[in-house]
Amino acid sequence: MAYKTSLDGQQRILDHLADSVFELSDEEILAEVRESGVDPQEEADRTSFVLRQAVDTWESENERLSSLGHTINPNYWRCVEGIYENHCLSCGSLVSFSTTTQRMEGNALHGSCPENGYTIRRREASR
Amino acid sequence: MAHLLPFIDTRPPRRPPAPPLPPQSINTAPKTALVVANETLVKLLRRCFEEDGYTIRIASNTEEGRRLYSDFAPFNVVIIEYDVPVRNGAQIDIFLPQTSGRDLASDILKIDPSQGIVFAASPYRSRDDLLLPQELLHIPVMIDITIFQLRTLLSRLEVRLAMAALTIADKLRLKRAAAFWVQVRGLSAHDRTADELLSEAQLKTLIGAKETQQGRHWNRDVDLVRYLTEAMRSISNNWKRQSEKEKHFRLELSTRDAEGTEQSPLKYLASPEAAADRILIAKEKVARIFRMFKDDTEATQVLQGLDDGLRPNEIRQKYGLDKKRFAAAVKRIRAKL
Numbered sequence: 174m175a176y177k178t179s180l181d182g183q184q185r186i187l188d189h190l191a192d193s194v195f196e197l198s199d200e201e202i203l204a205e206v207r208e209s210g211v212d213p214q215e216e217a218d219r220t221s222f223v224l225r226q227a228v229d230t231w232e233s234e235n236e237r238l239s240s241l242g243h244t245i246n247p248n249y250w251r252c253v254e255g256i257y258e259n260h261c262l263s264c265g266s267l268v269s270f271s272t273t274t275q276r277m278e279g280n281a282l283h284g285s286c287p288e289n290g291y292t293i294r295r296r297e298a299s300r
Numbered sequence: 301m302a303h304l305l306p307f308i309d310t311r312p313p314r315r316p317p318a319p320p321l322p323p324q325s326i327n328t329a330p331k332t333a334l335v336v337a338n339e340t341l342v343k344l345l346r347r348c349f350e351e352d353g354y355t356i357r358i359a360s361n362t363e364e365g366r367r368l369y370s371d372f373a374p375f376n377v378v379i380i381e382y383d384v385p386v387r388n389g390a391q392i393d394i395f396l397p398q399t400s401g402r403d404l405a406s407d408i409l410k411i412d413p414s415q416g417i418v419f420a421a422s423p424y425r426s427r428d429d430l431l432l433p434q435e436l437l438h439i440p441v442m443i444d445i446t447i448f449q450l451r452t453l454l455s456r457l458e459v460r461l462a463m464a465a466l467t468i469a470d471k472l473r474l475k476r477a478a479a480f481w482v483q484v485r486g487l488s489a490h491d492r493t494a495d496e497l498l499s500e501a502q503l504k505t506l507i508g509a510k511e512t513q514q515g516r517h518w519n520r521d522v523d524l525v526r527y528l529t530e531a532m533r534s535i536s537n538n539w540k541r542q543s544e545k546e547k548h549f550r551l552e553l554s555t556r557d558a559e560g561t562e563q564s565p566l567k568y569l570a571s572p573e574a575a576a577d578r579i580l581i582a583k584e585k586v587a588r589i590f591r592m593f594k595d596d597t598e599a600t601q602v603l604q605g606l607d608d609g610l611r612p613n614e615i616r617q618k619y620g621l622d623k624k625r626f627a628a629a630v631k632r633i634r635a636k637l
Contacts, residue, residue, distance in 0.1 A: 182607035183586045187484050189606050190637065191533065193630045194476045195525070199469035205631070206472050213472055220471035223495045224463050227502035228456060232440065235452055239444060240426070247452040250507045255538070257507050262448065270507065272500045 227275075234277045238268060242286035263288035331355070334372070336365035336404060337381035341420055341445065345379060348447040352454070361387045362404040369408055374415060377457055379450075380404055382421040382430060382441075405436055414464050416457035420445055459506060462524040470525050474498060477529050481536035484637055490543045497539075501531035592636055598629040 197205065206213045238245065243261040245268055250257045257270045258279075266281035331354045335345050342358055349356045357372060359365035362384055369378065382401040405417050419441045421430055427441040440453050466474075478494035478501075481487070487497075505527060586607065593599040598621060605615030616626050 183589075185609060186586065186589060186603060186606045188533070189612075190484070190630070190634050191477050191480050191529070193634060194473050194480065195529065196627075197473070199467065202469050202472050202476070206476070213468060216475055217468040217471040219495075220475045220498065221463070221466075223498050224502050227499045228459060228463070228506065231503060231506045232456060239449060242444070244444070244446050244448050246448050247455060248508070255542075272503045272507075275499075275503065 230275050234270065234275075238277055238281060241281065241284065242289035243268065243281045244286075244289070261286055261288075332357070332372075332375045334359070334365065334368055334375045334378045336360075336362060336384050336401075337379060337420060338384065341381055341422075344445065344447070345420075345450065348450050351447075352451070361385045362400045363387045365404050366407060369411070373408075374412055376461075377416045377418060377454060378405075378408060379418050379420055382419050383423065402430070402432060402436055405439060406433075409435070414461065416461055418442060418450075418453050418457070455508070456506065459502075459524070466525070474525060474528055474532075478532055480634070480637075481532055485536050485540045487536060487539055487543070490539070492539055497532050497536060498528070500535050501528045504531045504535065589637070593633065596629070596632060598625055599633050602626065602629045602633065 194202070203213050206216055242263075243266065244263055245259045246262060250259050250270075252258075255271075257272070259268045259270075260266065261268065261281050264281075264286045266286070267279040268277055268281045269279040270277050331352070333345075333349050333354045333356045335342055335349075335356055336359045337345070338360065342360075346356060346358075354376070357368050357375075359368050362380075363386060365378075365380070365384070369375075380401045384401050384404075386400050401419060405419070408415050408417060417439050419430065419439055421427070421441050421443055422445050424430060424441075424443060426443065430441060432439070440456070442449055442453065475494060475498070478497045482492055482494050482497055505524075590600060590603055593603060598619070601619040601621065602615055605612075605618060610618065612626065615621070616623065621629070
């Protein structure tokens with residue numbers, strides 16, 4: 174069969190194929206996974222693990238930040254050239270997060286929030 | 301004529317009186333919270349919850365909290381002040397470890413293990429001081445109680461709840477889609493894996509930021525599977541662009557002109573020749589896909605239809621394919637790619 178191609182064609186074909194996975198019924202996707210020689214339960218558990226691990230990472234990084242007394246507005250993350258950036262609402266220090274390294278960095282992580290000294294002092298005093 | 305047919309009422313039918321609305325239960329509200337805490341903490345939390353559209357129930361002791369939970373559960377979140385008294389007027393012995401808050405949390409989790417709970421523990425230095433038993437270690441603890449911290453925790457709880465609700469089939473679809481994007485974009489050659497893609501999409505969902513815009517978090521009105529899928533599509537595209545850029549930089553850095561002068565990589569990236577190259581490469585990739593199915597007429601028809609920008613039903617109509625044959629052809633393409 175003769176065919177013609179275009180630049181966007183590749184994108185359309187791939188998009189449709191990715192979407193077609195979601196058009197399969199539960200039975201069909203289970204059957205397709207089994208046909209490929211993979212145990213569906215194991216595959217599903219592995220996916221759960223990956224998703225859960227990402228949430229755990231995000232939680233521990235946020236706890237690390239807040240243990241230094243910094244407070245960020247969770248709705249103010251901005252993506253700048255692939256790196257997510259935010260600022261401490263109290264002292265203005267930069268907080269950045271890279272999904273590749275999965276770590277928070279920036280000035281805020283270098284020390285306690287100077288504007289939120291009370292919290293830190295209170296904690297230190299009770300040690 | 302109408303008088304001969306008195307039994308036919310030609311007037312527009314009168315609507316029967318509307319039945320009284322059933323009493324609005326708190327559980328039909330979009331988002332609900334149970335706060336078991338002292339008055340000062342309640343005041344702070346109430347502001348945040350109300351701003352975010354939550355309906356809240358309040359208890360000042362664990363006995364009341366238990367009763368409200370058994371009457372009105374489930375809640376989107378239960379906030380428990382760690383040192384909340386068992387009943388009003390009950391004295392707290394500060395020399396003994398406090399257990400009322402964690403006992404309430406344990407009881408709630410026995411009723412519903414997936415119930416999202418947050419401990420508020422401002423008098424403590426860190427979560428380690430709470431001496432939580434193993435089964436409660438997953439519960440987030442707010443030491444510095446601020447509205448922003450609460451919002452962050454609430455959004456994470458919502459994601460956790462949505463994750464818990466995913467079926468095996470949902471997880472398999474996500475994994476397949478991730479593997480598909482990594483494979484077809486040629487990312488495996490750059491050591492990228494489907495798990496990495498899935499993980500990054502999940503983090504993006506939690507961060508909620510969009511390019512140069514203020515953050516927009518996933519919310520539970522949007523299907524999490526769809527949201528993650530769109531995130532994976534976008535991330536895999538960015539990875540692809542990034543790897544192509546790096547490739548061009550590497551090529552260009554090793555290239556010198558006839559006089560041996562080093563060329564600027566930026567010059568190369570901006571050049572129309574580079575864009576023309578990319579078009580040629582993309583066309584060749586589509587042609588390669590078609591060649592893989594040269595002996596499969598129906599698969600070729602589906603590919604041709606998609607390449608022409610037709611929708612699935614238009615493709616089926618154009619080539620006379622019924623739903624089953626169309627789905628089978630798509631499955632063959634997916635399996636081979």
